Amino acid sequence: MSEIHPRFLWWNGRQMQWEEATVHVTELGWSTVGAVFEGIRAYWNAETGEAYVFRLREHLERLLRSMRLVRLARRWSIGELSEAILQLLRANECCEDTYIQPVAYRAAGPKTLSGFSEESGLYITTRPMPSHLLSGKxxxxxxxxxxxxxxxxxxxxxxxxxxxxxxxxxxxxxxxxxxxxxxxxxxxxxxxxxxxxxxxxxxxxxxxxxxxxxxxxxxxxxxxxxxxxxxxxxxxxxxxxxxxxxxxxxxxxxxxxxxxxxxxxxxxxxxxxxxxxPGAVTRALERLYHDIVRGIDPRRPDWRTPVGLAQLAMARRTSG
Ligand SMILES: Cc1ncc(COP(=O)(O)O)c(C=O)c1O
Missing domain, CATH: 3.20.10.10 (D-amino Acid Aminotransferase, subunit A, domain 2)
Structure with missing residues (x-):
């Protein structure tokens, strides 16, 4: 299956080339039974030349809750994971609406149901995911x-x-x-x-x-x-x-x-x-949500984490 993929992903504490992050074929199958994940969006704002991650902290808090519930040990703090995500979005130059997916999995122990180890691994990927807000879908x-x-x-x-x-x-x-x-x-x-x-x-x-x-x-x-x-x-x-x-x-x-x-x-x-x-209440909520996630409406600034793409572009312009 050929799929367009970004240049980089993050795996167990290190940003690396996509092709570098491989595991053995025998890991297929049962390996995800004990895994948990997050689905996070970053919204692009063409006006500011910036992407904003929506409620990053809340998503990472839920990831840690998910890990705790399935007994996976926590290896990275919310601050470390946030930084890893923002760096990855910058490295992949995500100047578009993007889906960010951290996946935490059991990294050791026998491959049996009762085999037990809390040792966890974690990887993070990004991929384009255009928004359909306000499209009338x-x-x-x-x-x-x-x-x-x-x-x-x-x-x-x-x-x-x-x-x-x-x-x-x-x-x-x-x-x-x-x-x-x-x-x-x-x-x-x-x-x-x-x-x-x-x-x-x-x-x-x-x-x-x-x-x-x-x-x-x-x-x-x-x-x-x-x-x-x-x-x-x-x-x-x-x-x-x-x-x-x-x-x-x-x-x-x-x-x-x-x-x-x-x-x-x-x-x-x-x-x-x-x-x-689409009914009147849905349309009103959708307009508000759209404007807030993209940073068009300044309300709820704590829900938006700027990726730093605007700063990166400015630094490039001044150095080039
Ligand atoms: C089963 C399920 N319910 C609800 C949601 C919505 O959750 P969230 O708003 O945190 O993305 C999701 C994920 O998007 C989901 O997978």
Whole structure:
């Protein structure tokens, strides 16, 4: 498989050429059973010539929580990992919307389920991921026949790679059945989330979303949107168990997540949501979120970490 890749990645404390970071073929297979990861975005702002990493600290805090939960030892601090990410983005000259993926894995011990070592390895990659915010994208979804894993099976609140087999089964079923997206119910039959995104709905002007004990990831986008909705748009928020049929009669439904950003759901199980187009609340939130993540709107500066590309370009201009 040939894929365009960046020049550099970071692996176990060192930035190196992409081709240099290899492991033996026998590491394939079970090696990711105990791995956890993060998905982070950096948004490019052409006006300032700078990219901003969205909520970097919160993502790294969640990575450390994920590692702790699956018993992987912590080898690098949040400060060290932040610096590694920013340096990598500069080295790869990421002057575009970029996805950053740190992956932490079990680096030693026997390859058996009971074989046990907390020794961890960690690598970080970057790749382009253009934003679809404000593009008017609308998807069709189905409620999956697969249920979301529950906290007494595998911890959905963290980004454990093994969790994604559950989401993948639901996503594949949805695509084979002619839909774009799956929505999973939890084992109680309440709405949980999509395979890679949380879900929100609008009813009577209120923004409603499953609370974090409903078998969902503790999503950073979800948290950001709830704060913006409450504090900037003055919306009433309800975090609570959500019935499946509430989806069908909602005025608006959208998915949210780092990769999903805000994705409008226009139809679920052949029920058209609202008029099938982005609704007023979703559009207001999307505009605000877009302007904040790109640094067009100066509010929430602590959510944006500048990569340092503008400074790099200036240094190059003055030296050249
Ligand atoms: C299962 C799942 N739910 C929700 C989300 C949204 O989380 P976040 O906003 O932190 O990206 C993701 C990842 O994007 C996910 O993989």
């Amino acid at each position: 609308v998807v069709r979804a189905k409620v999956s026949s697969w249920r979301r894993i529950s906290d007494d099976v595998m911890p959905p609140r963290v980004k454990n790679i093994s969790n994604y087999r559950n989401g993948q089964l639901a996503a594949m079923e949805a695509v084979l059945d002619g839909y774009d997206q799956a929505i999973l119910l939890n084992t109680e039959g309440k709405v949980a989330e999509a395979p890679g995104a949380c879900i929100m709905l609008v009813r009577d002007g209120k923004l409603i979303t499953p609370d974090i004990t409903q078998s969902i990831l503790e999503s950073i986008t979800r948290d950001a949107l709830l704060r913006l909705a409450r504090e900037e748009l003055g919306l009433t928020i309800e975090e609570r168990p959500v019935d499946r049929t509430e989806l069908y009669i909602a005025e608006e439904v959208f998915l949210c997540g780092t990769a999903a950003e805000i994705t409008v759901v226009g139809e679920i199980d052949h029920y058209v949501i609202g008029d099938g187009k």
